[in-house]
Amino acid sequence: MNTPTTSLAPRVRRRRRVVVTAIALAGAVILAFAVQQSLSVAFADTTHTGPSPASTPVPSGQVPGSVIAPTEADGVIREGEQPTVFDEDRAAVGKLDRALLDALQRAASDAADDGVEFRVNSGWRSPALQEKTLQDAIVQYGSEAEARRWVATPETSEHVTGDAVDLGPWSALDWLVQRGSRYGLCQIYANESWHYELRPEAIHDGCPEMLADPTQDPRTKR
Helix, strand or coil, X not given: CCCXXXXXXHHHHHHHHHHHHHXXXXXXXXXXXXXXXXXXXXXXXXHCCCCCHHHCCCCCCCCCCCCCCCCHHHCCCCCCCCCCCXXXXXXXXXXCCHHHHHHHHHHHHHHHHCCXXXXXXXXXXXXXXXXXXXXXXXXXXXXXXXXXXXXXXXXXCCCCCCXXXXXXXXXXXXXXXXXXXXXXXXXXXXXXXXXXXXCCCHHHHCCCCCECCHHHCHHHHC
């Protein structure tokens, strides 16, 4: 059966008007919201007088990254990224005492002839990194007294002055035990086979007797 079409025309026109009106209202709401958001941002920009976080300058003399967490600029060396003693572009290596670094490089060159490579596990450290290392040791060992057997304070650490280096791997340490004194490189603490410092007199007299640990070192008491 066919349905007359004349009676549907007014209904269609009314529906179209309703749809158009709804679309217009929705557009007006969206436009009003956008304007409100723009005004809010503009107001916030005019009332904010301090520098943005990205533009906040680092205070003079402060190592970037050292306030919250030390970075490579502080001497951080990440696991698997240990540099050689020739990688002077790394702060941990390049900021070592020059005489110590020269001795390390001479020894490393000779060790390479024996198929041994020196890697730096820790070298120069900023005071911030040294403090973090000490705090981590306190957590690890359960007390400051025990931690101090392994880590000195920033004020007394030879790492902070660039006068100490922690080396690896074990093949390098074995090589140094046998030959390090020829270069003035000596293990200082009996409990730290990786910790080496420069003792120029050792070239002729041999390395001095090792201390049990850093707590027995007069330098850590100054």
